[in-house]
Amino acid sequence: MKNIIEELFYGNIDPQARTVKKGSCIQKQIAILANSESLLNEKLTGEEKKAFASFVDASSVILGKSELDSFMVGFRLGARFVYDTFVDTKTLYNNLLEEESE
DSSP states (O other): OOOHHHHHHTTOOOTTOOOOOTTOHHHHHHHHHHHHHHHHHHHOOHHHHHHHHHHHHHHHHHHHHHHHHHHHHHHHHHHHHHHHHHTOOOOSSOOHHHHHHO
């Protein structure tokens, strides 16, 4: 097994290298979003168009920050599972099988 930290360092691990599956729910929603944005960009003028562009940009920033936060929280939760599995051996009861062998 290769060293995962080294693989990450050299860019051989890219969790973002994914694409949306054809016919999936998300692909349909992306199409709706793109069509709606195009329609609004055609219909809006002046300050309305500027306000809509600001709305889209702010939404993108919020979504990106939310994705980062979810990634960090999930990563930390996974690390806690690993810690509890391999490091933390505290339990409410004594293991009788371990005591017998000592």
